[in-house]
Amino acid sequence: xxxxxxxxxxxxxxxxxxxxxxxxxxxxxxxxxxxxxxxxxxxxxxxxxxxxxxxxxxxxxxxxxxxxxxxxxxxxxxxxxxxxxxxxxxxxxxxxxxxxxxxxxxxxxxxxxxxxxxxxxxxxxxxxxxxxxxxxxxxxxxxxxxxxxxxxxxxxxxxxxxxxxxxxxxxxxxxxxxxxxxxxxxxxxxxxxxxxxxxxxxxxxxxxxxxxxxxxx
Amino acid sequence: xxxxxxxxxxxxxxxxxxxxxxxxxxxxxxxxxxxxxxxxxxxxxxxxxxxxxxxxxxxxxxxxxxxxxxxxxxxxxxxxxxxxxxxxxxxxxxxxxxxxxxxxxxxxxxxxxxxxxxxxxxxxxxxxxxxxxxxxxxxxxxxxxxxxxxxxxxxxxxxxxxxxxxxxxxxxxxxxxxxxxxxxxxxxxxxxxxxxxxxxxxxxxxxxxxxxxxxxxxxxxxxxxxxxxxxxxxxxxxxxxxxxxxxxxxxxxxxxxxxxxxxxxxxxxxxxxxxxxxxxxx
Numbered sequence: 023x024x025x026x027x028x029x030x031x032x033x034x035x036x037x038x039x040x041x042x043x044x045x046x047x048x049x050x051x052x053x054x055x056x057x058x059x060x061x062x063x064x065x066x067x068x069x070x071x072x073x074x075x076x077x078x079x080x081x082x083x084x085x086x087x088x089x090x091x092x093x094x095x096x097x098x099x100x101x102x103x104x105x106x107x108x109x110x111x112x113x114x115x116x117x118x119x120x121x122x123x124x125x126x127x128x129x130x131x132x133x134x135x136x137x138x139x140x141x142x143x144x145x146x147x148x149x150x151x152x153x154x155x156x157x158x159x160x161x162x163x164x165x166x167x168x169x170x171x172x173x174x175x176x177x178x179x180x181x182x183x184x185x186x187x188x189x190x191x192x193x194x195x196x197x198x199x200x201x202x203x204x205x206x207x208x209x210x211x212x213x214x215x216x217x218x219x220x221x222x223x224x225x226x227x228x229x230x231x232x233x234x235x236x237x238x239x
Numbered sequence: 240x241x242x243x244x245x246x247x248x249x250x251x252x253x254x255x256x257x258x259x260x261x262x263x264x265x266x267x268x269x270x271x272x273x274x275x276x277x278x279x280x281x282x283x284x285x286x287x288x289x290x291x292x293x294x295x296x297x298x299x300x301x302x303x304x305x306x307x308x309x310x311x312x313x314x315x316x317x318x319x320x321x322x323x324x325x326x327x328x329x330x331x332x333x334x335x336x337x338x339x340x341x342x343x344x345x346x347x348x349x350x351x352x353x354x355x356x357x358x359x360x361x362x363x364x365x366x367x368x369x370x371x372x373x374x375x376x377x378x379x380x381x382x383x384x385x386x387x388x389x390x391x392x393x394x395x396x397x398x399x400x401x402x403x404x405x406x407x408x409x410x411x412x413x414x415x416x417x418x419x420x421x422x423x424x425x426x427x428x429x430x431x432x433x434x435x436x437x438x439x440x441x442x443x444x445x446x447x448x449x450x451x452x453x454x455x456x457x458x459x460x461x462x463x464x465x466x467x468x469x470x471x472x473x474x475x476x477x478x479x480x481x482x483x484x485x486x487x488x489x490x491x492x493x494x495x496x497x498x499x500x501x502x503x504x505x506x507x508x509x510x511x512x513x514x515x516x517x518x519x520x521x
Contacts, residue, residue, distance in 0.1 A: 036375075062378050065370060068286030092371050092394060092421065093445035094280055101284045113373060115396045117422045117448040140373060141398045164374040166401040 034217035076106035095123030162195035390415035
């Protein structure tokens, strides 16, 4: 579904459903723009948010359901896929059995599997244990971690190491502005996820997406 | 904390659909020792609103008069103008949210709740919102509180910053904090790093790992370790679905026994198990 020759911008939407639906309409329609139904939005409004996003962006658009699955892999993939998601996320902190079930079911439903390395110090330890590898690996620091005294760094250094070993896409989250998006892509990431800026200033979404499409190929 | 030490609780997990959840509630006896859980798949599929729906179905069963009054309360709901009114109300709510801090709002919600329960003498059910929070703790706790949950869950292997924020927010908003130690190797190591301790620790094996790996057992040995670390923490264990298993869990010093297998679909077995628990386990 995703092309290894393209770079993508994933826009995470976490505002209330009505506002998020309004915000999607202001985004440029392009296959390089991925729309994410963020975890808080999913927990607040349920899978109907995925269905409504799909109604607005049409069959061609790419929707990530940030389910952050921790257990019942098959069930969560089923919820996301039947609602119309193109990809779903699973926490790498979950038991190996859950991650494997998740990846297997994503294949069965023909959607992309994203493995979220939130709070995982050594991604390789997890990846080595998996029989099938996920399609996409998400590297980032958590939002709550940014309010600590010592803010952890976005793990750019892991991008080339993982890509050198496994045939997977790398997605980087935790950036705040266009500079961070550029940094993620220049460090070898395939997908840059943004949300913080939009959360505070939704109007800037359109500007950043257009800039991304123009400046990053 | 709304839960008491030295009392054993039975937690009934609702995981399938709102329709089945409503049917299951018909089989649940009324007791302060019965907790109802809005399971993670239910929340992710239908949204956090299921928590208030569960509450309504509980009132429908045990306080039908109160439920009818509550449903009748808004005649506008039936009017075609309801959507407009709803929109205006939601805009007003947004303004309130902007002007007040979360803390103020939570305390006003608490005040409102206490007035309400005093005047009607309605015993509200204890509802656990199994959010399995991994990040953005404050927002998730607020969401749970707003929907009427009595407690929420956070992952024990989330970052320490997230767990600290989660416990803090639960305290501020007046709900119990539950930390789910699924796949966390050493719960004590997590507890040692926290600024404040949670109200409840949940010990269990995930559904997928239990089904695929029969060798993995419920870590009963960790209960003594946790209670030795702090005698204020309650321990909750997903302890299977049979009477012997409930007895076994309580014998191992579990405070809250979580049942989910049998409760996945409505059946009279729910009443039998719950009544067995209420009568036999004190």
